[in-house]
Amino acid sequence: MNQEWQTFLTTQGAQIRDGVVQHFGDAPAERVATRDGTVLCDLSQFGVIKVYGEEAQGFLHNLLSSDVKALSPQQAQYSSFNTAKGRALATFLIWRSGAEYFLQLPRELLAPIQKKLSMYVLRSKVKIENVSDELVSFGISGSNGAKLLKEHVATTLPKGLLDVEGVSHQGGTGTYPYFTVVRLSDNRFQINTAPQHAPALWRNLAKGATPAGSPCWDWLDIRAGIPVILPQTQEQFVPQMANLDLIGAVNFKKGCYPGQEIVARMQYLGKNKRRMYLAHVFSETSPQAGDELFSMEMEGQSCGMVVNAQAAPGGGHDLLAVIQIASHDAFPVHLGSLTGARLQFQPLPYPLP
Numbered sequence: 001m002n003q004e005w006q007t008f009l010t011t012q013g014a015q016i017r018d019g020v021v022q023h024f025g026d027a028p029a030e031r032v033a034t035r036d037g038t039v040l041c042d043l044s045q046f047g048v049i050k051v052y053g054e055e056a057q058g059f060l061h062n063l064l065s066s067d068v069k070a071l072s073p074q075q076a077q078y079s080s081f082n083t084a085k086g087r088a089l090a091t092f093l094i095w096r097s098g099a100e101y102f103l104q105l106p107r108e109l110l111a112p113i114q115k116k117l118s119m120y121v122l123r124s125k126v127k128i129e130n131v132s133d134e135l136v137s138f139g140i141s142g143s144n145g146a147k148l149l150k151e152h153v154a155t156t157l158p159k160g161l162l163d164v165e166g167v168s169h170q171g172g173t174g175t176y177p178y179f180t181v182v183r184l185s186d187n188r189f190q191i192n193t194a195p196q197h198a199p200a201l202w203r204n205l206a207k208g209a210t211p212a213g214s215p216c217w218d219w220l221d222i223r224a225g226i227p228v229i230l231p232q233t234q235e236q237f238v239p240q241m242a243n244l245d246l247i248g249a250v251n252f253k254k255g256c257y258p259g260q261e262i263v264a265r266m267q268y269l270g271k272n273k274r275r276m277y278l279a280h281v282f283s284e285t286s287p288q289a290g291d292e293l294f295s296m297e298m299e300g301q302s303c304g305m306v307v308n309a310q311a312a313p314g315g316g317h318d319l320l321a322v323i324q325i326a327s328h329d330a331f332p333v334h335l336g337s338l339t340g341a342r343l344q345f346q347p348l349p350y351p352l353p
Helices: 003-011 027-036 056-061 109-117 143-150 198-206 214-225 260-269 325-329
Strands: 015-017 020-023 039-042 046-052 077-082 088-097 098-105 125-129 135-142 164-169 178-183 189-192 211-212 274-281 292-294 302-311 316-325 344-345
Touching: 003 109, 020 214, 020 274, 027 211, 027 260, 039 198, 039 214, 046 056, 046 109, 056 098, 056 211, 056 214, 088 109, 088 178, 098 109, 109 125, 109 274, 125 164, 125 325, 135 143, 135 198, 135 214, 143 189, 143 316, 189 198, 198 344, 316 325
Parallel strands: 039 211
Antiparallel strands: 015 020, 039 135, 046 098, 046 125, 077 088, 088 098, 135 189, 164 178, 178 189, 274 316, 274 344, 292 302, 302 316
């Protein structure tokens, strides 16, 4: 987290641990506000890699699962970076400014993924940089969010899902003298800007939105069915298992990229036996990414794995989990063991095939 930004958030009451805002003094109330009201969340749980240079577009297109060549400055996209065996090493939200591409991913994975991407550069005219401290990102969610953004950021907001609006900033200086607004859903937006512009914008938006901890934003991602690969789940899932094909993170018509053969085979031969589901669970311990799941159908073997989990408003936890389709359809699924807490499945906001 940018140090000046961290200092500012602290003056606003943020409780920060390991560079991530945990809450602003009342975590349970902030979770309820996330569900029922309009909230403002710092997104420093993520870092950003910038990829640029004459061949940046082709470089990323040949490495990631999405159609990077189709990405315009007016559109963001989800994507993944996979092993040769088609297993996801990282998931990204990607946007661009001119010929510069910005890859947002969990901070814990930023250094190893930057190193891994750099191994493919060789003689390509491409540069890869960690720009996390040069960029501040925060999110606003709720029925009042669009109104607040129109008052304080831009009179014109992105209209469609993952549309991007670049907003000029008169008198701005530095690398990013403007705001970038990404529409993630009808009432959820991400704003990217330079650290020097962020405090004033935060203060203005906070007049009509409740500041909430970063875990609240992660809960919104879970409810939206957006998986985030973490260190505990690297190399565990082929993209379709985590529904990445359903959120536009996989393009099946593009050329080769690491793992493409495995991903295509699963798509066209219909051999995907696992999917990601949304569930709620009441358990004595908090579920964590990488926790195993069990059902009678698997006779003591794991039938799935937690992808992401966060405390839910009103108690318990909401989670995304990749599970054997047969286990989900026919058997109770339990957390940690066959005697563990039972998952209560809930509908995702998009249809499963």
